Amino acid sequence: MKPAIEARGLTQRFGRQLVLLDIDLQVAAGERVALLGDNGAGKTTLLRLLATVARPAAGELRLLGLDAVRQRSALRSRLGWLAHEPGLYPALSARENLEFFCTLHGLPRGRAVECLEQLGLTDDALRPAAELSRGRRQRLALARTLLHDPELWLLDEPDSSLDAAGRDLLGRLVSGRTLVFATHDRGLADELDARVVELRAGRVLDRGALQVVR
Amino acid sequence: MTFAACALAVARKDLLTEWRSREVLPALAQFVLLALVVTLFAFDLDAASAARIAPGVLWLVVLFAGLVAFGRAFAAEKEQASLEALLLTPAGPVAIFAGKALAAAAVLLACEAVLVPGIGVFLGVGLPPLAVAAVLLSTVGMAALGCLFSALAVQTRARELLLPVLALPIWIPFVVYGAAALTGRAPQALANLLALDILVVVVAGLAARFVLDD
Numbered sequence: 001m002k003p004a005i006e007a008r009g010l011t012q013r014f015g016r017q018l019v020l021l022d023i024d025l026q027v028a029a030g031e032r033v034a035l036l037g038d039n040g041a042g043k044t045t046l047l048r049l050l051a052t053v054a055r056p057a058a059g060e061l062r063l064l065g066l067d068a069v070r071q072r073s074a075l076r077s078r079l080g081w082l083a084h085e086p087g088l089y090p091a092l093s094a095r096e097n098l099e100f101f102c103t104l105h106g107l108p109r110g111r112a113v114e115c116l117e118q119l120g121l122t123d124d125a126l127r128p129a130a131e132l133s134r135g136r137r138q139r140l141a142l143a144r145t146l147l148h149d150p151e152l153w154l155l156d157e158p159d160s161s162l163d164a165a166g167r168d169l170l171g172r173l174v175s176g177r178t179l180v181f182a183t184h185d186r187g188l189a190d191e192l193d194a195r196v197v198e199l200r201a202g203r204v205l206d207r208g209a210l211q212v213v214r
Numbered sequence: 215m216t217f218a219a220c221a222l223a224v225a226r227k228d229l230l231t232e233w234r235s236r237e238v239l240p241a242l243a244q245f246v247l248l249a250l251v252v253t254l255f256a257f258d259l260d261a262a263s264a265a266r267i268a269p270g271v272l273w274l275v276v277l278f279a280g281l282v283a284f285g286r287a288f289a290a291e292k293e294q295a296s297l298e299a300l301l302l303t304p305a306g307p308v309a310i311f312a313g314k315a316l317a318a319a320a321v322l323l324a325c326e327a328v329l330v331p332g333i334g335v336f337l338g339v340g341l342p343p344l345a346v347a348a349v350l351l352s353t354v355g356m357a358a359l360g361c362l363f364s365a366l367a368v369q370t371r372a373r374e375l376l377l378p379v380l381a382l383p384i385w386i387p388f389v390v391y392g393a394a395a396l397t398g399r400a401p402q403a404l405a406n407l408l409a410l411d412i413l414v415v416v417v418a419g420l421a422a423r424f425v426l427d428d
Binding site for chain 2: 105106
């Protein structure tokens with residue numbers, strides 16, 4: 001079986017500043033990987049490369065067997081990306097937010113209701129996203145990620161603002177899925193039974209393999 | 215999911231958001247009325263001079279209202295951090311761009327619906343139907359270019375400054391042909407505007423993919 005993620009020598013720079021250097025990462029299908037590291041370690045940058053919303057300056061990246069740069073159009077609808085900000089439309093209700101994305105994914109609108117229910121947001125369905133608490137907005141963003149049942153989940157601090165019930169829900173949601181997520185919380189990595197990949201100053205220390213890759 | 219359905223979904227979402235938040239339209243309507251009041255008091259107008267300056271007032275107000283309407287098209291997505299989620303849907307960047315241009319053009323049209331009769335009321339100058347056709351045709355081309363530059367400008371720090379610098383010079387042909395349509399050479403000017411619209415819609419559509427997604 002092909003790995004879900006194969007990254008070799010991934011490098012990213014912003015102007016002259018090198019933010020990721022020569023990252024090698026392999027994630028098997030069904031595996032969960034937690035990216036840990038201090039602020040500025042490169043977690044979000046690496047996730048953005050994996051989500052194909054940024055292009056690497058150098059290196060090779062294959063996701064779900066496809067080239068992440070040349071075949072990204074074909075790849076994107078198979079990815080579930082949750083950025084650090086929920087990225088919702090505040091004037092639209094929770095249901096309208098999801099229904100809009102259902103339309104773009106070519107899914108029936110009923111899928112929005114299913115996902116709201118799954119995330120415990122049925123009572124908030126008609127409330128504008130702007131009126132939801134930060135934790136409820138995070139749940140709504142997770143619901144949007146779930147809509148099209150992606151094969152590879154890429155989540156940037158998914159537990160951000162979630163209460164204990166929300167974290168439990170997150171655990172159930174990602175169970176059995178291929179997932180890479182960034183977090184500061186090693187406890188979350190344990191809860192989600194994830195292999196830890198630690199980043200430091202744009203380089204990987206792969207604690208999961210108990211081996212310093214670089 | 216077809217291109218048209220995705221573009222319409224994006225346009226509907228933008229217009230619904232504008233309807234509920236009333237962020238741009240009331241400000242633009244107020245700007246139009248203030249511009250007409252200032253014109254009324256700033257010039258010593260009689261019937262002949264009012265008829266002479268009316269086309270200039272019309273195009274100046276359309277240009278500056280366009281900067282506001284198109285500037286918000288992508289700024290809101292940037293502020294809400296929702297553009298990446300949009301780009302990861304199968305809709306594709308060109309459909310997203312088309313939907314946003316459609317919605318921004320509708321906002322400018324609503325503003326023009328205040329402006330054209332306003333010129334009649336404040337300046338006592340009735341605009342001929344061909345002038346209205348010229349305004350409509352200009353709005354299409356200006357929307358395509360304005361939204362393209364808006365998508366470009368939103369990725370920079372000085373977006374409020376960059377949009378007028380990029381858009382105003384490129385919009386000049388619309389003003390030239392639009393003004394010509396009001397001064398007795400209407401059929402030729404309208405044909406030129408139509409040709410210009412086709413050209414810029416095609417070019418903006420081709421460029422949108424690279425501007426939004428790279």
